[in-house]
Amino acid sequence: QVQLVESGGGLVQAGDSLRLSCTPSGRTFSSYVMGWFRQAPGKEREFVSSIRRSGSSKNYADSVKGRFTISRDNAKSTVYLLMDSLKPEDTAVYYCAASYYLSTNYDTPAEYNYWGQGTQVTVSS
Numbered sequence: 001q002v003q004l005v006e007s008g009g010g011l012v013q014a015g016d017s018l019r020l021s022c023t024p025s026g027r028t029f030s031s032y033v034m035g036w037f038r039q040a041p042g043k044e045r046e047f048v049s050s051i052r053r054s055g056s057s058k059n060y061a062d063s064v065k066g067r068f069t070i071s072r073d074n075a076k077s078t079v080y081l082l083m084d085s086l087k088p089e090d091t092a093v094y095y096c097a098a099s100y101y102l103s104t105n106y107d108t109p110a111e112y113n114y115w116g117q118g119t120q121v122t123v124s125s
Contacts, residue, residue, distance in 0.1 A: 003025045003114075006095070010121070011122045012121075017084045017086065018082075018083045021079070023077055023079075029072075029074055029077035031053065033099040034072060034096070034097070035048075035099065035111075040091060040093075047061050047107040047108065048060070048064055049061065051079065067083065067085045089123075094119050099113055
């Protein structure tokens with residue numbers, strides 16, 4: 001059973017930064033494509049960012065492009081999401097996800113096998 005442990009959420013003000021971390025157990029970390037999704041109250045879970053197994057390719061939602069940066073350290077088996085210039089509309093529960101599927105875009109929940117428990121990010125205005 002693969003478990004994903006997330007950390008780094010919190011309450012910040014608009015314009016501040018936060019860094020989320022996620023470490024999966026189980027299979028070799030480098031075998032996973034890793035992604036971040038978020039879900040605000042009353043809304044569907046939405047894609048934020050993904051990073052391929054080697055870290056060579058990254059993908060971002062338009063709403064976070066230029067503000068968020070995804071990275072991974074395969075030696076530490078950890079994926080990060082650095083969130084700069086946070087806005088109140090970034091407020092959501094953020095979920096880490098891992099995929100060993102062979103897929104194309106990795107921007108939908110169905111493309112991921114495992115999920116973390118979520119970490120709350122709240123941005124006040």
